Amino acid sequence: MLSVIILCGGASAEAVVRTLAPLVDATVRGIVRDVVLAGGPERQLALIADHAGCAFIEADMEAEVLAGALAAARGDALMFLHAGHIPEPGFFEEVEDVLAVGLGPGGRVLRAAPEGFLERLFPHLAAKVGLVAARNVCETAQPVSFRHLCAKTRGPKELRRRMRRIV
Known part of the structure; x- marks a missing residue:
């Protein structure tokens, strides 16, 4: 089961809530174990986390946010998501298949x-908005930023399903 860490960054409260919504179905299906909201202290995460029944981490520095989120997550498999994105249909089925096989030593990047036109021609140019990786790989990386975490847990594969921007 996955522990999902939503990186709230500069996202609005509405974007955070809309990112949480698809996770309800995944939780009912037994794919998602717990959710951690992570971001700066000005994001009103405590209120959203209280209503959603999830944990929250607030800190000023991105490295502190990631360290706190890693400590708060309970699962052995972690999924990091940027708030403001939701998965395309079939996303959690693909994640379920990946977890059944095993994550291995690297992570799977979510784009x-x-x-735009160039991103349609060259899909690898689309922004990295998430990551699925084993907890021990993430902890060993000692990330200072999401970009650093993606670089340190770089796996040979990406998930095929994409994350759609909602705001």
């Missing part, structure tokens, strides 16, 4: 759905 945004292509929005």
